[in-house]
Amino acid sequence: MIASAKVNLALHVTGRRADGYHLLDTLVAFSSDGDLLEAEDGSEDDFFVSGHFAAHVPIGETNLVTRARDLLREKFGEAARAPVHLHLEKNLPVASGIGGGSADAAAALRLLVRHWQIDIDEATLARLGLSLGADVPMCLASKPLVARGIGEALEELPHFPALPLVLVNPNIPLSTPEVFSRLERRENPPLSPLGAFTDTVSAAHWLKEARNDLEKPACQIVPQIEEARDALKEANALFARMSGSGATCFGVFSTRPGADQAAALLQERHPDWFVLATETRSPVPTQAENAHVQ
Numbered sequence: 146m147i148a149s150a151k152v153n154l155a156l157h158v159t160g161r162r163a164d165g166y167h168l169l170d171t172l173v174a175f176s177s178d179g180d181l182l183e184a185e186d187g188s189e190d191d192f193f194v195s196g197h198f199a200a201h202v203p204i205g206e207t208n209l210v211t212r213a214r215d216l217l218r219e220k221f222g223e224a225a226r227a228p229v230h231l232h233l234e235k236n237l238p239v240a241s242g243i244g245g246g247s248a249d250a251a252a253a254l255r256l257l258v259r260h261w262q263i264d265i266d267e268a269t270l271a272r273l274g275l276s277l278g279a280d281v282p283m284c285l286a287s288k289p290l291v292a293r294g295i296g297e298a299l300e301e302l303p304h305f306p307a308l309p310l311v312l313v314n315p316n317i318p319l320s321t322p323e324v325f326s327r328l329e330r331r332e333n334p335p336l337s338p339l340g341a342f343t344d345t346v347s348a349a350h351w352l353k354e355a356r357n358d359l360e361k362p363a364c365q366i367v368p369q370i371e372e373a374r375d376a377l378k379e380a381n382a383l384f385a386r387m388s389g390s391g392a393t394c395f396g397v398f399s400t401r402p403g404a405d406q407a408a409a410l411l412q413e414r415h416p417d418w419f420v421l422a423t424e425t426r427s428p429v430p431t432q433a434e435n436a437h438v439q
């Protein structure tokens with residue numbers, strides 16, 4: 146099962162709760178690329194991590210995949226008792242503002258619910274996800290959406306177009322709580338009303354006027370974020386911005402070949418950066434899918 150990268154196309158911080166969590170108004174989409182998670186029957190539990198970023202994945206109590214497994218066991222007892230081998234292929238950088246652990250946790254919940262044939266409704270699954278992290282419910286949805294509250298109040302965007310993207314990370318991890326703690330203003334204006342986007346260009350035009358309020362504090366900690374964002378703009382992105390609490394930046398391109406070309410150029414210029422050409426998944430069927438249905 147793919148654990149798609151989460152991209153905060155816009156992220157406005159609108160307040161703070163009494164418990165310290167921040168209130169957000171964020172437009173999120175999910176890429177067609179991500180980590181991969183597999184589950185198989187085994188004689189005992191096992192968790193194996195491979196892939197380019199495997200060495201950065203924490204093993205033990207903080208790992209969100211094994212926490213998701215243990216949470217289902219706690220909640221469903223006998224139905225979730227059978228030992229399971231879990232294999233995570235970690236293709237995305239960790240602590241990088243694109244979901245990472247939350248996407249892996251959401252994939253683990255979905256995969257194990259299927260593997261153990263657990264009978265659970267979507268609302269209960271989302272509540273379980275939220276107990277693992279604020280971004281887990283949106284990663285369970287894995288569709289274009291606006292998330293409010295601390296990220297758990299979801300409004301799906303059934304007509305949001307697919308966007309060709311390039312993701313760039315200067316390979317420096319960032320601590321989410323540290324970025325939030327450096328915010329100068331916590332009561333910022335929400336997203337402006339969403340238009341009826343028909344294509345990449347109209348969506349990009351609206352998104353360009355939005356913000357990521359975490360970008361300024363994140364750049365104070367890791368100044369290379371500005372370099373990554375500017376490099377995307379120089380490579381002809383329609384616009385470029387940081388995702389989540391950073392340090393990954395994304396550029397939106399008008400076509401997929403344009404994104405592929407820009408990614409090749411950026412990787413050549415910055416061989417030590419993580420660079421990925423991808424696209425956000427759209428809930429709107431493509432022409433090919435429509436033709437298949439007819």
Ligand code: C5P
Pocket residue numbers: 165166167168169277278279280294295296321322325
């Ligand atoms: O929920 P999660 O464990 O992913 O959040 C990590 C940290 O990010 C929290 O402990 C909190 O400091 C910060 N955070 C926040 N407001 C949010 C989401 C996360 O302040 N809406």
